[in-house]
Amino acid sequence: MSVPIYPGRGTGRTSLVTGGAGFVGSHLVEHLLDLGDEVVVLDDLSTGSARNLAGVADNPRLTMIHGSILNPTTVGQAIRSCDRVFHLAAAVGVKLIVEQPLRGLRINIHGTENVLTAAIEHQASVLLVSTSEVYGKNTADRLREDSDRVLGDPLLSRWTYAGAKGIDEAFAKAYCDQEGLDVSIVRLFNTVGPRQTGRYGMVLPNLVGQALRNQPLTVFGDGRQTRCFSAVEDVVPAMVAIERDPRARGEAYNLGGAREISILDLAHEIIRTLDSRSTVELVPYERAYAPGFEDMRRRVPDNTKAHALVGYEPRTSLTSTIMRVAADLLSRERLGSDAMPLAGAATFRGVV
Numbered sequence: 001m002s003v004p005i006y007p008g009r010g011t012g013r014t015s016l017v018t019g020g021a022g023f024v025g026s027h028l029v030e031h032l033l034d035l036g037d038e039v040v041v042l043d044d045l046s047t048g049s050a051r052n053l054a055g056v057a058d059n060p061r062l063t064m065i066h067g068s069i070l071n072p073t074t075v076g077q078a079i080r081s082c083d084r085v086f087h088l089a090a091a092v093g094v095k096l097i098v099e100q101p102l103r104g105l106r107i108n109i110h111g112t113e114n115v116l117t118a119a120i121e122h123q124a125s126v127l128l129v130s131t132s133e134v135y136g137k138n139t140a141d142r143l144r145e146d147s148d149r150v151l152g153d154p155l156l157s158r159w160t161y162a163g164a165k166g167i168d169e170a171f172a173k174a175y176c177d178q179e180g181l182d183v184s185i186v187r188l189f190n191t192v193g194p195r196q197t198g199r200y201g202m203v204l205p206n207l208v209g210q211a212l213r214n215q216p217l218t219v220f221g222d223g224r225q226t227r228c229f230s231a232v233e234d235v236v237p238a239m240v241a242i243e244r245d246p247r248a249r250g251e252a253y254n255l256g257g258a259r260e261i262s263i264l265d266l267a268h269e270i271i272r273t274l275d276s277r278s279t280v281e282l283v284p285y286e287r288a289y290a291p292g293f294e295d296m297r298r299r300v301p302d303n304t305k306a307h308a309l310v311g312y313e314p315r316t317s318l319t320s321t322i323m324r325v326a327a328d329l330l331s332r333e334r335l336g337s338d339a340m341p342l343a344g345a346a347t348f349r350g351v352v
């Protein structure tokens, strides 16, 4: 097993980004490099892709490690030159979680504990990236960070993601209170933007892809369930600002969008924006997922806490996100299929 040597170029801090080849992770890596950080990416390329980092692959301040957070040795090696960790590596996507609950539980619980314990050992601070899924079926008008969690039967695989992420947060808080770990938490609400793939069920890239192909847009259930989509370019700088702020230690912050929209309205907005000939097809949940599947009817964030701390404000319109996601999907189509293995993967060093 070999490990890269980090030469310490540049004047910024050194950040480890687990899951840095994923959708949100790759945008974060670009942002940190822009700020002057040295950046180490640890990613197993299971759902992420080296192509997501193609724009910065030649940056001398970037080191990429191909490996899993499930391997404590790999995590220790990745973290050892870093003074802060952005922990994004996770099994995400409702489709993936429903199909492979065991994998999701292992990565999201054991993997996170590996990252937290390595951070303590190396005295690095941590931003734990969590999810609005932790609120479950709470349909409150605005979900505050201290709102109740309303979860369904733990035997339904749909709830294992919310369960695992809740445990991650509890782990983080306990390590903070009992072991002095400098950790803060963000809960992302339906973050969208270029490079997000629809392969694991995420609605916006799925529907945009269908609209571009003039296929029916598959809206699950009655389509009246609502979400507040937030743009990745609004969320990423807020994540960095929260990580830096000492007042955030031991705290959780919602980062969500401002506009509540039903999935049916989203589908029509996508068709209009892209001037598509697609129609909308309502697909029963039991056909989309499995019998007994439960969806969230509504998920609306209260962003007041992050606004008060770092001035977080969702600014990017959904229309502009739809257009940018469409442009991104089209450019990837030209490069080859979304699912194709990438030549860029060779830029990852083989540390597992």
Ligand code: UDP
Residues within 6 Å of the ligand: 093, 094, 095, 190, 201, 202, 203, 204, 206, 207, 218, 219, 220, 221, 225, 227, 263, 295, 296
């Ligand atoms: N959804 C849909 N069509 C799709 C994919 C998802 O109607 O092709 C619905 C899904 O049932 C949910 C909403 O869109 O009500 C958001 O789904 P996503 O998986 O993107 O996020 P989450 O369920 O975590 O909010």
